[in-house]
Amino acid sequence: xxxxxxxxxxxxxxxxxxxxxxxxxxxxxxxxxxxxxxxxxxxxxxxxxxxxxxxxxxxxxxxxxxxxxxxxxxxxxxxxxxxxxxxxxxxxxxxxxxxxxxxxxxxxxxxxxxxxxxxxxxxxxxxxxxxxxxxxxxxxxxxxxxxxxxxxxxxxxxxxxxxxxxxxxxxxxxxxxxxxxxxxxxxxxxxxxxxxxxxxxxxxxxxxxxxxxxxxxxxxxxxxxxxxxxxxxxxxxxxxxxxxxxxxxxxxxxxxxxxxxxxxxxxxxxxxxxxxxxxxxxxxxx
Amino acid sequence: xxxxxxxxxxxxxxxxxxxxxxxxxxxxxxxxxxxxxxxxxxxxxxxxxxxxxxxxxxxxxxxxxxxxxxxxxxxxxxxxxxxxxxxxxxxxxxxxxxxxxxxxxxxxxxxxxxxxxxxxxxxxxxxxxxxxxxxxxxxxxxxxxxxxxxxxxxxxxxxxxxxxxxxxxxxxxxxxxxxxxxxxxxxxxxxxxxxxxxxxxxxxxxxxxxxxxxxxxxxxxxxxxxxxxxxxxxxxxxxxxxxxxxxxxxxxxxxxxxxxxxxxxxxxxxxxxxxxxxxxxxxxxx
Numbered sequence: 001x002x003x004x005x006x007x008x009x010x011x012x013x014x015x016x017x018x019x020x021x022x023x024x025x026x027x028x029x030x031x032x033x034x035x036x037x038x039x040x041x042x043x044x045x046x047x048x049x050x051x052x053x054x055x056x057x058x059x060x061x062x063x064x065x066x067x068x069x070x071x072x073x074x075x076x077x078x079x080x081x082x083x084x085x086x087x088x089x090x091x092x093x094x095x096x097x098x099x100x101x102x103x104x105x106x107x108x109x110x111x112x113x114x115x116x117x118x119x120x121x122x123x124x125x126x127x128x129x130x131x132x133x134x135x136x137x138x139x140x141x142x143x144x145x146x147x148x149x150x151x152x153x154x155x156x157x158x159x160x161x162x163x164x165x166x167x168x169x170x171x172x173x174x175x176x177x178x179x180x181x182x183x184x185x186x187x188x189x190x191x192x193x194x195x196x197x198x199x200x201x202x203x204x205x206x207x208x209x210x211x212x213x214x215x216x217x218x219x220x221x222x223x224x225x226x227x228x229x230x231x232x233x234x235x236x237x238x239x240x241x242x243x244x245x246x247x248x249x250x251x252x253x254x255x256x257x258x259x260x261x262x263x264x265x266x267x268x269x270x271x272x273x274x275x276x277x278x279x280x281x282x283x284x285x286x
Numbered sequence: 287x288x289x290x291x292x293x294x295x296x297x298x299x300x301x302x303x304x305x306x307x308x309x310x311x312x313x314x315x316x317x318x319x320x321x322x323x324x325x326x327x328x329x330x331x332x333x334x335x336x337x338x339x340x341x342x343x344x345x346x347x348x349x350x351x352x353x354x355x356x357x358x359x360x361x362x363x364x365x366x367x368x369x370x371x372x373x374x375x376x377x378x379x380x381x382x383x384x385x386x387x388x389x390x391x392x393x394x395x396x397x398x399x400x401x402x403x404x405x406x407x408x409x410x411x412x413x414x415x416x417x418x419x420x421x422x423x424x425x426x427x428x429x430x431x432x433x434x435x436x437x438x439x440x441x442x443x444x445x446x447x448x449x450x451x452x453x454x455x456x457x458x459x460x461x462x463x464x465x466x467x468x469x470x471x472x473x474x475x476x477x478x479x480x481x482x483x484x485x486x487x488x489x490x491x492x493x494x495x496x497x498x499x500x501x502x503x504x505x506x507x508x509x510x511x512x513x514x515x516x517x518x519x520x521x522x523x524x525x526x527x528x529x530x531x532x533x534x535x536x537x538x539x540x541x542x543x544x545x546x547x548x549x550x551x552x553x554x555x556x557x558x559x560x561x562x563x564x565x566x567x568x569x570x571x572x
Contacts, residue, residue, distance in 0.1 A: 012326035014290065015511065016300040026435035040298035060513070060556075193509060198300065220513035222480060225301065227346070227506035227513070252557060261554030268547030270346075271538060 002114040005036060007051050007225060009195055015051070015225030017041060023118045030111035030163040041223065043119055045086055047158055051223040053086050056123045058122050059256035061189075064219045065156055065231050066092035067258045069185040072238055075151045077101065080179060082138035082167065084156035085111035087123020093154070094125045096247065102131045103147075106162050109135045115277055139166035142175030149181045155188035160199060167257070168203060173210040183237035190216060192226040193273065205280055207234045213283040215240050216273075217266040219257070222256065233267075240267050293337050293511060295481055301337070301511030303327060309404045316449040321404040322331070327509065329405055331372055333397070333444055337509040339372050341554060346410050347475075350505045350552065351442055352378035353519050353544045355471040357533045358524055361437045363387065366465060367497035368453065370426035370442035371397030373409015379440070380411045382533065388417045389433070393449050395421045413489035425452035428461030435467045441474035445486060454489060459496040470524035476502060478512040479559065486516055491566055493520045499569040501526050502559075503552040519553075526553050 006016035017038040024035040035077040042055030053061060067088055070076055077100040079093050085106040093102055106112055112133065115123055124153040124157075125131060138157070153176045157164035166172055167188070176186050188207070191199045193216070200216070208214035211234035233240050242265065252259045269277070277284060292302035303324040310321040320332040328341030339347060352375055356362055363386045363554070365379050371392040379388055392398055398419065401409055411417060420427075439462045443450035452458055453474070462472050467551035474493070479486045479502070486502070497520035504514040519526050529549065538545045555563070563570065 006300075006302070010326075012304045012324070013419045014292075014300075014302040016292070016302065018298045038298070040296075056554035057513075128325075171545075222513035225511070227343075252476075253556045257556045257558070259554075259557045259560060261560075262556065265551035265554035268545075268551035270543045270548065271545045272543070274545060 001040060007049060013195070013225065014109055015223065015271070017044065017051075017223075022228075024114045026114065027111050028108050030108050032111050033108070033114050035114050035138065044223070045115060045119060048162060050159065051225075052158065053119075053122060054086060054223055055119065055121050057222050058088050059062065060124075060219055060221050061229065062092045063255055063258040064086035064217075065089055065154060065187060067251060067255070068233055068240055068263055069152050069187045070096055071244050071263065072240055072242045073152050073185040074183050074238065075181070078150045079103075079152045079154065080150040081105070081163070082142070082153070082155045082157060083107075083182070084154070086115040086119060087112075087126055089156045089263065090131055091123060091152060092129050093123040093129060093152075095251070099116060099130060103131045104131065105136050105138045105141045106133065107135070139172055139175070142172060142179055143168070145179065147179065148177055149184065151184045152188045153179055153180050154161075155190065159191065159226065167286055170206045170210060173207055177210050184235065185238055186211060187235045188232055190230045190232040192224060193218060193228055193230045194226045201276065201280065204232055204277065204282055207232055208282045210234070212236055213239070215284050216266055216277070217264070218265050218269065219262075270284065288325060289334070289497075293335060299481070299511065301509065303330065303509075304338075305426040310400045312396050314394050316394050319394070319396050319397055319400050321400050323381065325405050327524045328500070330509070331401060331405060332470050334448060336445065337511075338444065339374060339408060340404075340509055341405065342481055343508050344374050346505055346507050347515065348374035348378045348408075349541055350503075351375055351473060352442060352450050353537060353541070354503065354519055354526055354549055354552070355438050355440065355473045356382055357405065357530050357549065358528045358536065359438050359471040359521075360469050360524065360527055361467070362408060364434060364436045365389075365438045367391070368428070368438045368439070368441045368443060369393075369450070370440070371406060372401040373398075373412055375440060376417055377409060377411040379438075380416060381537070389428045390417065390419045391422050391424045392419065393421070393423055406457055424463070425458055428458060428465055431465065431466065435470065436465055437467055437468050437470045439470065439472045443475065445477065454485070456492045456496060463496050470521065471524055472497060472520045473517055476511060476516045476518040479504060479514055479516045480512045487562065487566065489517055490568055491564065493518055494568045496520070499525070501553055502555065502563070504555065505548075505552050
């Protein structure tokens with residue numbers, strides 16, 4: 001007889017999963033970290049009571065945050081991940097043999113340790129020698145790091161509260177742009193376009209200002225409870241329509257979600273959003 | 287201090303909305319019918335404890351069940367709707383001036399009456415003189431009705447339990463095919479491809495057998511709690527890619543969700559589903 005664990009939105013909406021058992025509970029310097037086992041979706045990570053990822057529903061999020069950028073950036077040798085403590089994003093990046101080096105900057109060591117121990121099915125690439133994990137502040141990193149520029153920068157942070165708050169403002173995006181090659185691709189998760197519509201549209205607008213173009217894209221992630229989730233793609237030189245056919249063909253062999261049709265499909269936005277972005281002068285032309 | 291109303295899936299997953307108040311509760315000959323007012327999504331209809339539709343999240347379902355068929359069927363003068371008691375599907379059909387006559391066969395008069403009284407924002411076309419509402423059994427109708435064939439047949443029923451059960455088998459689809467013009471388009475809601483994957487794929491397979499082709503398509507509907515919802519498009523002669531540009535352009539002016547990009551996007555399926563349909567020999571070529 002398990003208990004329900006509900007993520008509650010503003011005391012108005014809740015998405016609950018029945019638990020089999022709790023595997024880990026900890027309070028880090030930043031947040032509450034929990035790993036539970038659910039009846040429906042296998043093991044799951046929660047941060048501050050919010051569903052982050054789970055075995056049964058991690059492919060949509062991780063394939064979609066990673067692959068549109070990876071199949072369009074002209075080169076993909078050096079990749080930076082901010083956040084991504086469950087390891088799913090690094091795993092998706094490292095599917096590409098062309099990748100030579102990945103820097104991952106996650107602020108919370110407890111998330112990494114809990115996921116390494118309890119969710120090894122999600123982070124399957126921790127031992128890849130191309131992966132360099134740093135525990136530290138991504139906001140400081142993109143401001144200060146003195147490194148070769150990256151081909152792709154991916155921001156896989158949690159919501160704009162707690163330690164991830166700094167990942168949602170213009171100065172952070174300018175730091176990401178500083179570390180990105182001229183023709184490189186930036187991507188960030190950009191919240192529920194339904195429940196956090198204002199935050200989402202504001203992020204898109206700021207990213208458009210920083211990079212000169214911004215393409216939000218949508219796909220549902222069941223555990224986030226709001227239908228569509230969103231990510232936003234940006235580049236000074238490259239567009240989401242500049243596909244590398246060989247990379248796409250390789251991914252199509254063993255992706256759960258991603259294929260060429262999905263790639264184009266996710267950039268098609270609901271009519272009201274499309275109209276609002278046009279009014280906001282967000283550049284989304286090829 | 288409202289109460290939570292949860293739709294529960296197999297005692298494993300629940301989607302709850304906080305209620306402001308209950309507007310209607312009734313037990314018809316077929317099912318329990320409720321209309322409530324929620325904090326987040328306005329007024330909502332529930333049948334047997336399952337979220338059916340609500341003011342704040344009805345456009346994705348109703349635009350998507352209707353418009354892909356309406357913009358591709360060569361002619362759209364005569365339309366049949368089975369189910370659709372909330373009136374949203376009829377409203378979307380009747381946006382097209384080319385439509386001359388709509389027959390709607392809903393089994394439960396209580397659903398129609400409750401929605402007319404409490405959800406008039408969804409069913410805005412009840413008084414359209416082109417709409418002929420019949421209270422009756424859709425299964426018997428498609429088997430027995432002696433009428434001119436339809437250009438478009440839309441099945442907007444609830445889940446394969448209770449009175450809607452008969453809408454999910456081959457003999458019913460053969461009845462729909464019997465009433466459809468050779469180049470006409472059939473569409474049905476086809477369940478959550480996530481939570482009811484087997485039922486969904488079985489429906490697609492049977493529809494493919496009956497019509498010679500079947501195109502499932504996906505879009506999220508937040509209140510159904512499973513990320514993607516699905517509908518399935520079928521026709522003996524027409525494909526989802528035969529768009530009537532004028533109709534699309536007219537819809538794009540005032541649709542909330544539907545536009546040309548969404549039309550193409552919804553037919554792009556997750557990679558694992560695409561592979562399974564190919565193995566099942568479902569015909570989805572243009």
